[in-house]
Amino acid sequence: MRTDIFARLDREPEPPKIVAPRMSRHRIALFGGTLAFYLAIVWAVLITSWLVALDWKVMLFRPYQQWPELHAFLDYYVVLGQRGPTAVMVACWLGWRSWRQHTLRPLLVLGTSLLLLNLSVGAVKLGLGRLGPHYATQIGSAEMFAGGDIFPSGHTANAVVTWGILAYLATTPRARRYLSAVSATVSLGVGLTTVYIGTHWLSDVVLGWAAGLLILLALPWFEPLIARTETWIFAMREQWRERRDGARPAPAAGSGAGPGSGPQPVLLPQSMATDGLAAETVTAGVEPVLPAGHPAPGARARAHGGHPVRPGALPVAPAGVRRPTPHTERGTRGTGSPARPMTGG
Template sequence: MRTDIFARLDREPEPPKIEVPRMTRTRLALFGGTSAFYLAIVVAVLLSTWLVTLDWKIMLFRPYQQWPELHAFLDYYVVLGQRGPTAVMVAAWLGWRSWRQHTLRPLLSLGAALLLLNVTVGAVKLGLGRLGPHYATQVGSAELFAGGDIFPSGHTANAVVTWGILAYLATTPRARRYLSALSAVVALGVGLTTVYLGTHWLSDVLLGWAAGLLILLALPWCEPVIAVAEAWILGLRDRLREQLRARRRLVPSLPVAAGGPVPGLFPQRPTGAEEPVREKVGAGSGRAAAGRAAGLPTPPLAPPRTHHAVRSERSPVGPAGSRRPPHSRPATGG
């Protein structure tokens, strides 16, 4: 019996059909109220109202100097609002859920939410161009259209969307309540941490909370597009699988006998070269058998042919004795 975790996961029943959130009246009312709050914050900053004055009071108070013992911890805590690390962590969890539930909807929903976040928040940041507290030039000014990119707070909006998507994709009401509370605490803490560190105005954080909440509330409008994208991706996967199976069926399989040589590994002599020898041997044996049947004497067998060495293989033989001709006298001078 297999006891590993994958065997246990394979025996688990399939999850029930997941209900896709719809744009209900309550959600529409929340979307409208959050949109009004969003516009009110933008107008208040544009007109340099009391909200800008409050921004400057908090900035001059310098919370990071009032409570320096929190600085080390909050430097790490604010990472929960950075897009890169949080997107990787949440995508890993949603990828496991996609594999278990046999659907791409969790990952596609995260991708759609992050895409909306980059487009909407990025456009407002670049359009208003507000400078941060550390780069402010004039006390009491809203610091708009000065080439900055901090309004609304990207850390805050990303914390709302990245952790709120877990509550949006929850399959049970109980899990949705717990995850909603967890994401609200994380997003609230990340926003206030940026104010403590002096990297954002308070109005930046308020607008970041509203921007992230608007994206989560608008996600049901993206569900039809997510369903079409999922069907297209799964259809493409099935077509690729069929093509691979078809290619495997077209490859011929050559069976090899057990213990026999692999075909094509050792070259063999053509069969046509052996036929003349077989014919000669067969003809000679047939004539000998016919002679024995008729009572004729069997012709003697030809002696075996010996191998004669060619000239290049013979060893040179020299004449024996002296090479001088007989009865010759040595030539002398006397």
């Protein structure tokens, strides 16, 4: 039984019946309604309608002066809408999920959503060029096409997309409902915080909410591309592994000491020489020819704990080392001891 925690986390398959969302009629209707609302906000600001007047009323109210005790906390809270810190936090969580489930889809969905966010929101920001409240030049003016880049609010749109991805990738309906409520609360708070600090008009925030929601609603259209990208990445990984394994040198055949080491010479036991086999050097890995009924040296070694212990025989010399010359006064087995001189009377 394996108790290693990494062995438990090595693979946790994605729960069953989890499929990528599809662009249903309900989602298409939501996307169309959000897009119409987005265009209406842009048009209302362009024609300097009542929405621009509301922007100026909120700005001149100066919320940061009305509740100064909240300023220190909201300065930190607004970081939840900055693209860099939030992307790193969410990417770490989704990367851990990808590792556990052996899929790249969470990270690819996050990357796709951030790319769409940069392209869509960035293009509108630069195209409309609206100035922020701190740089406004004329009271009641929409401050459009003046070289600014705050319409729509990037903080708000990024909060909607980054935290909304967690709800989009949720694996159960219950988790999706909870995460949707959390992401909506965070993005709503981030948008209102930028209005409180005075870095955005109220209409900037409203358009940022719509911009982020459009990206989340459009993600199912990109699911086939995400799936093909994941398949291509895994295929490239397999090709790289094959090239890496093919570049490794193959171990020499019959070598037991390691790759590249050739056959090692060994010596036969002396006891085998007394049975008619001369002690000679043989090649490791090649079985010597033994007379009938003579046990193999490997079998005798295993029977005695790995070392031949036949009485009167010397142990096998290590590979590549010549055994010492036997004592001259010891005769061959079976021939008897040499004659000793008689003493005494």
